[in-house]
Amino acid sequence: MKTSRVATYFKLPELSYRVWxxxxxxxxxxxxxxxxxxxxxxxxxxxxxxxxxxxxGAFVQxxxxxxxxxxIAPALVASSMMTSSFFECTYGSFVRMYYQKTFDAIIATxxxxxxVIAGELLWGATKSLVNSSIVMVVIVLLGLAxxxxxxxxxxxxxxxxxxxxxxxxxxTAITPNIDSFxxxxxxxxxxxxxxxxxFFSITALPETVQVIANLxxxxxxxxxxxxxxxxxxxxxxxxxxxxxxxxxTPFFFVLSINLMKRxxxx
Amino acid sequence: MKSEVVIDAEGLTKEFGNLVAVDNxxxxxxxxxxxxxxxxxxxxxxxTMKMVHCVLPLTAGRLTxxxxxxxxxATEIKKMIGVAPQEDNLDPDFTVFHNLIVYxxxxxxxxxxxxxxxxxxxxxxxxxxxxxxxxDQLSSGMKRxxxxARALINEPQILLLDEPxxxxxxxxxxxxxxxxxxxxxxxxxxxxxxxxxxxxxxxCDRTVIMDNARIIEEGNPGDLIKKHVGxxxxxxxxxxxxxxxxxxxxxxxxxxxxxxxxxxxxxxxxGVFAQILTKFSFKAAMIRDANLEDVFLKLTGRRLxx
Numbered sequence: 001m002k003t004s005r006v007a008t009y010f011k012l013p014e015l016s017y018r019v020w021x022x023x024x025x026x027x028x029x030x031x032x033x034x035x036x037x038x039x040x041x042x043x044x045x046x047x048x049x050x051x052x053x054x055x056x057g058a059f060v061q062x063x064x065x066x067x068x069x070x071x072i073a074p075a076l077v078a079s080s081m082m083t084s085s086f087f088e089c090t091y092g093s094f095v096r097m098y099y100q101k102t103f104d105a106i107i108a109t110x111x112x113x114x115x116v117i118a119g120e121l122l123w124g125a126t127k128s129l130v131n132s133s134i135v136m137v138v139i140v141l142l143g144l145a146x147x148x149x150x151x152x153x154x155x156x157x158x159x160x161x162x163x164x165x166x167x168x169x170x171x172t173a174i175t176p177n178i179d180s181f182x183x184x185x186x187x188x189x190x191x192x193x194x195x196x197x198x199f200f201s202i203t204a205l206p207e208t209v210q211v212i213a214n215l216x217x218x219x220x221x222x223x224x225x226x227x228x229x230x231x232x233x234x235x236x237x238x239x240x241x242x243x244x245x246x247x248x249t250p251f252f253f254v255l256s257i258n259l260m261k262r263x264x265x266x
Numbered sequence: 267m268k269s270e271v272v273i274d275a276e277g278l279t280k281e282f283g284n285l286v287a288v289d290n291x292x293x294x295x296x297x298x299x300x301x302x303x304x305x306x307x308x309x310x311x312x313x314t315m316k317m318v319h320c321v322l323p324l325t326a327g328r329l330t331x332x333x334x335x336x337x338x339x340a341t342e343i344k345k346m347i348g349v350a351p352q353e354d355n356l357d358p359d360f361t362v363f364h365n366l367i368v369y370x371x372x373x374x375x376x377x378x379x380x381x382x383x384x385x386x387x388x389x390x391x392x393x394x395x396x397x398x399x400x401x402d403q404l405s406s407g408m409k410r411x412x413x414x415a416r417a418l419i420n421e422p423q424i425l426l427l428d429e430p431x432x433x434x435x436x437x438x439x440x441x442x443x444x445x446x447x448x449x450x451x452x453x454x455x456x457x458x459x460x461x462x463x464x465x466x467x468x469x470c471d472r473t474v475i476m477d478n479a480r481i482i483e484e485g486n487p488g489d490l491i492k493k494h495v496g497x498x499x500x501x502x503x504x505x506x507x508x509x510x511x512x513x514x515x516x517x518x519x520x521x522x523x524x525x526x527x528x529x530x531x532x533x534x535x536x537g538v539f540a541q542i543l544t545k546f547s548f549k550a551a552m553i554r555d556a557n558l559e560d561v562f563l564k565l566t567g568r569r570l571x572x
Contacts, residue, residue, distance in 0.1 A: 109344060
């Protein structure tokens, strides 16, 4: 009995090309207000770079051999992957599911709920790609990154975005109401934003915290990969970071779809 | 000669935990007819509809739509049906026109064709002037009409309408009724739920009356009225003496006392009440046609359902 219950959470969804219809719907909404959508990801990194990079950076010793502002710039790209997809699939998906009844409307058409959720996750990943690319352009224009490997950051951002979208969708599937998203925000994304090797080298942390960060803070892997690509310092340890993301992303992708099915199909 | 069965339910049951929402019901909807599910709130009408359009799994029983099994061929079924749900789930992020275009995309309708159909449908539901307006700015009557238009975007052979006119003013209600009739004329099979008796009498060829998750009666609205409450109803102001007199005058009839009025139902032909009124005069006497509401109240009782 118990094993079969667990198995339902990892049942592979049946998906078709129709997943992209949901993606297109969300994209249509985004493009309607694209001018307003591009401004926050453009301005936010500027504030961090000004305040932390130029301001605080004057007092901080180089991290991992990089000037402080060069060290944090790629981390801002990586954290925008996390926040944009996480917010899209928590608040954004919840509003569409609960307040707008958009999912109800779509599943009355040939699409299944599984396809709707998969489309939402792909859209979350796309938001990560769009927003982090804007931040990347900003840091390139400021001369803070210039490796040709930069071009691999957008595909990476889609993977990282898909991971955080799936985690977010798991929270959306179990949250009692929209206010409860404060908990994953304060307990999950905020500590990660600060402790994942973003603003100081992860080696500065106590060893146990380092282990925890590596095992349980997905942003650590995103930051390590993004920074390596931005400054052009590749090493074999990056394969571990990439493997971590490649293994966990499908796991949470499938889990989030099944949790949403449990919530919505009675 | 029976016509083709389009929706076929056998032993259909739906439970939510301990609550039995639909309890072992059987019904058949034939091609081209307008079929009504009547019942008070909570009777199980919407749950039944949701099982027909494949979004609620069955607990037990068998349900086919156009010969396809709802548990196995949901995608195929959903391609050929149109659904107008009870609650407003129009997309508030888009205009009236774009709502239809986005919905058409879910059905793989090519863009040019979708635009053509959207224009035609907005004309059909008299919303062409609201084409560029956001959903927030529509009245509830306009929203219902747009939901109807949206349900028709895939040119469905089967249309499911869940409480199509609840909360609408008479003008808006009559407009929806006109549209439903014209769709039926075009050969669309329609299944609707309602708790408005007049709506069922106006639109439906056949109805089932649901109460407490079961079907308690089935038939043509006119036949049901004749069978259960006769053709005419006499209503007079309540008075002990009058009640006694009416009991003796109509010994085989049903007499109901509702607040301060007496209602007399008879199986006798039209005219008996008129006759008695020529001989006696009662306070506030009135003869009216029996209607589906009388049937409904007789069968489901007068207590509140919720």
